[in-house]
Structure formats: structure tokens, C-alpha cells
Amino acid sequence: MYFIGLVALLISLPILGIAGAWLHLDAAGIDAIRQQAQTVLPGYLVTSGWLALFVTAGVILVGAVTAVAISLFEFRGKRFLSWALLLPMAMPAYVSAYAYTDFLQYAGLVQSSLRDMFPGFRIDVRSLSGAIFLFVFTLYPYAYLLARNALSERGVHLMEAARLLGTPLHERIYRVALPLARPALMAGAALALMETLADYGVSAYFGLTTFTTGIYKAWMVMDDRIAAAQYASLLLLFVAVLLWLERREQQRMRFSSVRGNRRDDGAESRLPQLHGVKAVAAWLVCATPIVLGFVLPVLILLQLMWRESEMSLATNLVRYAGWTWNSFRFGGMAAAIAIVLALALCFAQRASDLPRFKYGFLRVVARIASMGYAIPGSVIAIGILLPIAWLQAVFPGSMAGVWLTATSLGVIYAYLVRFTAVAVQSVEAGYTRIPMSFDEAARTMGTSRSRIVQKLHMPLLWRSLATAGLMVFVDVVKELPATLLLRPFNTDTLAVIAHNLARDERLGEAALPALSIVVVGLIPVLLVTRALNKR
Structure with a gap:
């Protein structure tokens, strides 16, 4: 129990550190908050709000259309499309951003061709x-x-x-x-919004x-840890609301979780077969997200990597090995x-054989551990750095900051x-198959x-432990x-170096580490696809 309590304390420490930032407000801090509310904070709220609104609407629209087409109709190629629709899960959004920025740049082939046909046409992907x-x-x-x-x-039977x-x-x-x-x-x-x-x-x-x-600018550029913690706490509050809504919707999904009796699946329950124009429309509906979310970005990155191979890719292979080793070392x-x-x-x-109060304690610990995955990485980082800053202010000779930032x-x-929750969910699923x-x-x-x-x-x-480690x-x-x-x-990883190279507009050099991230991300997608097919 002492070990479990220590785990709970360590996992909750970043959240407590962010909340504790509001306890150190003084007159200067209140004045800084007032200035932020008049300058940068409205911009953060507006931009994040528009992102939240339109991404939610778009994800629901694309997810609903593709799920209806795959689940309720039969057409040629459906089996391939059903698992291919999961491929964009392997493509981090920032990697896709690098690819589309090069593909749709103002002087590129696409925009130049469109301007020839439509004078004045312009696309600003950034x-x-x-x-x-x-x-x-x-x-x-x-x-x-x-x-x-x-x-x-249950949709097939109710539709019938x-x-x-x-x-x-x-x-x-x-x-x-x-x-x-x-x-x-x-x-x-x-989940997509988080x-x-x-x-x-x-x-x-x-x-x-x-x-x-x-959050990043406040800490790294302005060196204002209080402002960074305040932004992080606002974002954490919004994520907590989203997490509560997601759990409520998951509980409401129970009414649709009962499978139909397979012995009743006769000819009257077969899915409608699509032919001709309707089959083509279903193909377009399902193939478009695959092409835009995975195929096109991968092709662009491959073209960028090929172009870089003619220039200086060989000189970067040694450094690439170091970036890969750091990523695999941290991941392992x-x-x-x-x-x-x-x-x-x-x-x-x-x-x-635990007393009831210990059961309650363990339930709270598990709930705290499960929250980590929903918390943004930047919020967790600020929650770790803040206690270090306070500790060094109180004990100037403390080595805690060195251990946590220099190693x-x-x-x-x-x-x-952030990711212990992923392992907990996998191991819990495995334990449900072991009788008490x-x-x-x-x-x-x-x-x-x-x-x-x-x-x-x-x-x-x-199997559950291996899946947890892989995820x-x-x-x-x-x-x-x-x-x-x-x-x-x-100490740069594949993600960091891809971001830094793309930020410096060296997209050709960023293509190789970006593609490596995509290849690694394909592993859980293939596992999920295999599990769905076996089910």
C-alpha cells in the first residue's frame, strides 16, 4: 500500500504543482493576470475555441459518414476500406502539417497550376x-x-x-x-478534441x-513561470470537463453494447448491397479521408526524402541514428x-482481503492514474518544472533541478x-480474463x-503486458x-528534430525522422485492425 500511495503522489504531483501556482499570487502577479486578460489571453481563448468547435464538428461528420457506410452497407472493397480508415491514426498532426506545407506552398506546383487556371487563387495552409x-x-x-x-x-437489426x-x-x-x-x-x-x-x-x-x-512561450521565452502555470491550469480545467463528458458518453453507450443473437442472423438481416453509382459514392466517402489523412502526406514525405537523398541525406545518417536511439531509449x-x-x-x-477504506483509496489512485493521458504534455512539463523552481528558490544548493532537467x-x-494510464487500461483488460x-x-x-x-x-x-509496453x-x-x-x-528525439528542422524550413531533412514516426505509429494501428478482424 505504501508503494501504491507513492505512485499516486508522484502521478498527481504535476497537477498539484499547477494548482499551487495560484497560492503564490502577489500584487505583481495579479497585475500580470490583468495585463494578460487585456492582451494575449483573449487571442488564446478565441483561437482555441474556434479550433475546438470546428474540429469537433468535422470529426463527428467524417466519423459518422464513414461509420455508416462501412457498418450498414455492403460494397466491393469494403473489407480493405474498413481497416484502411484507421491508418491516419499513425500520422501525427504535426507530421502531416510539414507535408502539406511543402505540397501547398505558394510557389509550388499545385498553387502555380491553380493560379494559371484561376488568377488570384491562393491557399494559405499555415x-x-x-x-x-x-x-x-x-x-x-x-x-x-x-x-x-x-x-x-445492433445497427443492422434495427435498420432492418x-x-x-x-x-x-x-x-x-x-x-x-x-x-x-x-x-x-x-x-x-x-478524445479528438483533447x-x-x-x-x-x-x-x-x-x-x-x-x-x-x-504555455511554451510564457516559460521558455518570457521566463514567467506563474503565467505558464495559469495558462496550464485553464487548459487543465477545460480538459477535465472534456474528460467528464467523454466518460458520461461512454456510460450512455451501454444501451448499444449488447450484441444481437448470431443464430438470428438470417437472410433478412443481411446488409444492403450497393452497386453502380451508389457503390462509387461509398468508395469516395471512405477513400477521401484515407487519401487526405494518410496516403497523400506519406507520398509527399517520400518525395521530400528522395529529394534530400540527392543532396545531403548521407551526411545526416549518423545524426539520424542518434535521434532514433534517443527515441527508442526513452520509449523503452x-x-x-x-x-x-x-x-x-x-x-x-x-x-x-483489503479493508473497504483501502478499496476506496485504490479506486482514487486508479482514477488519478487514468487522468494522465488526457493531460497535455506541456501541462505535465510545467507541473514538473514549477516545484523544481520553488525548491531551488528555497534551497539554492538543491540538486533536484539538475537531476530532473539535466538528465x-x-x-x-x-x-x-502521461502514459501510465495506457498501460493500466491494457493490464486491467487482461485481468478481466483471469478468474478470481x-x-x-x-x-x-x-x-x-x-x-x-x-x-x-x-x-x-x-499479451496484455506486451500490448501495454508497445502502446x-x-x-x-x-x-x-x-x-x-x-x-x-x-538530446534530441525524432519528434523534436522533425519539429526543429521543419521550423527552420528544412523540410527535406525533416522528412526522414517524420516518416520514421509514422512507421512506428503504424504498429498499434495494425494491432487494432487485427483485433477487430479476429473479433
Whole structure:
């Protein structure tokens, strides 16, 4: 229990550090808040608000249309499209931003050709509308996947019942399918919105004034830790509201989680077959997000990498090996520690001989651990740096700041705060498949808890543990804002170097690390696809 309490304290420390910033307000701090409210804060609110509104609407629209087409109709190529629609999950939005910036630059082939046909035509991809486009077509799989599951489980039978009652197709979709998928769509949109608010790469590269860029500028440029903590606390409050809404919608999804009886699946329950123009329309609806969210950015990055190979790619291979090693080193260490923490948390909750108050304590600990994934990396970084700054102010000779900022300890800690929740969810899912009778039988034979974990649980949980480690590893490789703020000096990862090269307009050199991130991100997508097919 002492270990679990220490884990809870360490995970909650960044949040407590951000909240504690409001306890150190003085007259100068209040005056700074007043100045921010009159200058930069309205811009952060407006830009973040427009992003939230339009990304939510776009993700719901694309997710709903693609989920309805895949779940409720049959057409040639549907099996391929059903898993290909998940591919944009492997494409970080900031990587897609680098590709589209080169593809749609003012002097590029696309805009030059369009200006020849339409004089005065101009596209500015590095804008708010460009950021909305990128977020929608890289984050819609959240809504698509959840809505597809909801519709596949009961949508077919309800749509068939409505058809037998004489309801037209468009009415069946509008009055049956979409209401059935609404909780799933809202839950997926909430997840996409949290990813949007947590993003730093797109906002910084496009020059947008969002809360995430404001946090980074306040700390790194203006050296104002109080302002950074205030921005972080506002963003954290908004994320907490989103997390609450997402959990509420997940609970409302229970009404659509009961599968139909497969013995009743006869010819009367078969999906409508699309032919001709309708089949082409379904193909276009499903293929367009795939092309815009994955295929086109990958092709652009490959072309940039090929162009760079004719110039100076060979000279960068040694440095590329160093960036790759740093990414894999951070990812491996974070994944290994996250697996241990997740196994300890889940086993402690499973113990059957704990008093009731300890059960409640463990439930609170698990809830705190599950919040980390919803907190932006920049917020976690500020929550770590603030206590260090206060500690150094009180104890000038303290080495805590050196250990957390000059070594890998600080960035690994941030990864654990943010991504331990991913490992906990995977291990919890694995524990649900191990009956409690196994533990009880082992305890009656006098087996200790440590031996139960070692000899009984771990052999049965190895798939869940491997999945947890892989998911944490991939998330660490893709993480940008926390790494930017906390990485040791002269220690760049693939995400950081891709961002720095793209910021310097060296997109050809940024293509290789960006593509490497995409390749790593494909691994969980392929695992999810395999799991869906096996189901």
C-alpha cells in the first residue's frame, strides 16, 4: 500500500504543482493576470475555441459518414476500406502539417497550376483553417472506430426492422443509425478534441496563438513561470470537463453494447448491397479521408526524402541514428517502468482481503492514474518544472533541478505521468480474463502474493503486458511538447528534430525522422485492425 500511495503522489504531483501556482499570487502577479486578460489571453481563448468547435464538428461528420457506410452497407472493397480508415491514426498532426506545407506552398506546383487556371487563387495552409483541416483528417478515426462498433453491434437489426416497417433509407439513417451512434460519436469527438488541445507541433509551426503555444512561450521565452502555470491550469480545467463528458458518453453507450443473437442472423438481416453509382459514392466517402489523412502526406514525405537523398541525406545518417536511439531509449525505459506500475496498481485493486477504506483509496489512485493521458504534455512539463523552481528558490544548493532537467529522469517522469494510464487500461483488460478462483486456490495453498504474480498472473498476462509496453513506447516516440521542455541538453528525439528542422524550413531533412514516426505509429494501428478482424 505504501508503494501504491507513492505512485499516486508522484502521478498527481504535476497537477498539484499547477494548482499551487495560484497560492503564490502577489500584487505583481495579479497585475500580470490583468495585463494578460487585456492582451494575449483573449487571442488564446478565441483561437482555441474556434479550433475546438470546428474540429469537433468535422470529426463527428467524417466519423459518422464513414461509420455508416462501412457498418450498414455492403460494397466491393469494403473489407480493405474498413481497416484502411484507421491508418491516419499513425500520422501525427504535426507530421502531416510539414507535408502539406511543402505540397501547398505558394510557389509550388499545385498553387502555380491553380493560379494559371484561376488568377488570384491562393491557399494559405499555415492558418487556422489549415490546422482544422489537418486535425479533422488525422483524428476522425477516434469517432469512426467507436461509431462503427456501436452500429455493427445492433445497427443492422434495427435498420432492418425499420425497413420492414416501410421507412425510407434516408429516414432510417437519420432516425435510427445516427441516434444509435451519437454517444459513440460524442465520445470519439471528445478524445479528438483533447488531442487537439494537447497539440503543440501544428500550432507552433503554423504560428497559431493557442493555450499550448502560450504555455511554451510564457516559460521558455518570457521566463514567467506563474503565467505558464495559469495558462496550464485553464487548459487543465477545460480538459477535465472534456474528460467528464467523454466518460458520461461512454456510460450512455451501454444501451448499444449488447450484441444481437448470431443464430438470428438470417437472410433478412443481411446488409444492403450497393452497386453502380451508389457503390462509387461509398468508395469516395471512405477513400477521401484515407487519401487526405494518410496516403497523400506519406507520398509527399517520400518525395521530400528522395529529394534530400540527392543532396545531403548521407551526411545526416549518423545524426539520424542518434535521434532514433534517443527515441527508442526513452520509449523503452518509459514502457518498462509503466508496465511495472500498471501491474502493481491492477494487482493491488484485485486483492480480495483489503479493508473497504483501502478499496476506496485504490479506486482514487486508479482514477488519478487514468487522468494522465488526457493531460497535455506541456501541462505535465510545467507541473514538473514549477516545484523544481520553488525548491531551488528555497534551497539554492538543491540538486533536484539538475537531476530532473539535466538528465533523462525528468522526461521519463513526464512520460510516466502521461502514459501510465495506457498501460493500466491494457493490464486491467487482461485481468478481466483471469478468474478470481485462480487467486483463491493459490492463496489456500499458502502461495505468497509475489509468487502469485510471478508464477500465475504474468504467464497469463504476457499479451496484455506486451500490448501495454508497445502502446506506451509508440506514444513516447510521438510525444513532442513534454520532450521539448524537459529533454536534457543536446538530446534530441525524432519528434523534436522533425519539429526543429521543419521550423527552420528544412523540410527535406525533416522528412526522414517524420516518416520514421509514422512507421512506428503504424504498429498499434495494425494491432487494432487485427483485433477487430479476429473479433
